[in-house]
Amino acid sequence: METNEQRPVPPTPEEAAAALASVDEARRGLVERSTPVWYVAVLSGVVAAVALSNLLPGLWGAVVCVLLAAFCGGLASRQVRRQGFQTRMGVRDIAVTCVLGGLVVAGFIIDDRLGLPGVWWVVAAVSVLVMAGWLLLPRLVRRGRA
Numbered sequence: 001m002e003t004n005e006q007r008p009v010p011p012t013p014e015e016a017a018a019a020l021a022s023v024d025e026a027r028r029g030l031v032e033r034s035t036p037v038w039y040v041a042v043l044s045g046v047v048a049a050v051a052l053s054n055l056l057p058g059l060w061g062a063v064v065c066v067l068l069a070a071f072c073g074g075l076a077s078r079q080v081r082r083q084g085f086q087t088r089m090g091v092r093d094i095a096v097t098c099v100l101g102g103l104v105v106a107g108f109i110i111d112d113r114l115g116l117p118g119v120w121w122v123v124a125a126v127s128v129l130v131m132a133g134w135l136l137l138p139r140l141v142r143r144g145r146a
Helices: 013-032 037-055 060-083 091-114 119-145
Strands: none
Touching (some): 037 060, 037 119, 091 119
């Protein structure tokens, strides 16, 4: 049985080398794309503000916490659009999320059981350190390899 389809012509060695160089360049562009410092600062500040919102009286703490969480989601969405792609959550990302959640739960327990509202300042400070480390550590590791 005959067909009129033509077989694709294999690329020349020069064309293949150019295609591989283009792929390597695109890959380097993705790897070298880093999170801007302003994003680290703002996101760390929002995480601290969420913890500190628990010091507000009445329902104000819950209202501020929800507004900050919405802002944080919008900020993350903007960063994903700016980068042009979204990465999967790795083990490090999941661990940081669990640590931040654990800090807030620990804050609630300490505040409730021991009556120490000042614990939210500690939770906020540790949250900022965790967020800054999570966002800046990959950048520092990449610089160390360069």
